[in-house]
Amino acid sequence: RRGAAFFSVSQLKEESGSAYIAVIPYFRNDEDAPRALLLIKAIPFLQLNRDNLITLALYIAYFISEFIDTSTFAAAAAKYPGLDPAIFKELFRLQKLYRDFGTESVLIRFRADYGDMSKEVASYIESETRGLDLSYSSCGEHCFVLVILPLTDYSNASVFTGRVRNKIVTAFSSFKGELEDKVLPITGDAVLPLLDRVMEP
DSSP: OOSOOOOOGGGSOGGGOOSOSEEEEEOOTTOSSOSEEEEESOOOGGGOSHHHHHHHHHHHHHHHTTSOOGGGGHHHHHHOTTSOHHHHHHHHHHHHHHHHHOOOOEEEEEEEEOGGGHHHHHHHHHHTOOSSOEEEEEESSSEEEEEEETTOOHHHHHHHHHHHHHHHHHHTTTSOOEEEEEEEEOOSSOHHHHHHHHHOO
């Protein structure tokens, strides 16, 4: 059973007692047995609450999902061979967090059309990301930058894109150009449809 369950001490028979006060499993969607368990032997009483346990479950899910079988996003990798494989992995992880915990994350595509300065604009956008954020840029006729904002909702993503736009206008005020952005919530069951949506014109 994958749902959360609570047992008071009075409900437990003496012979079925446990050395742990909380057990947090990590499941893959297609498996019945957990991939990993976080076992808690001791924790301050006031911190043993539902919110903190959910937060711990979220952390373990996020970090254990680092070990994803790459076949999971093989279709996306085949269609977008130029993208950094870390993009596929991170999108898959955040999709799972959304399904399991309702945790919001956002995928943003910037399109920079600043002529010869497009590459510099793309680099500037990447420099605006935070430690947990992931970005990837590619330049041809114009440049595009993909930015993944983990644990960020749509409204905060809009603040981020607005700040980036204002800084670009200021930093490149001497150059004529255009900066477009598309913001999508990271949801769904597969990476490829999400990438298709963000990459379409």
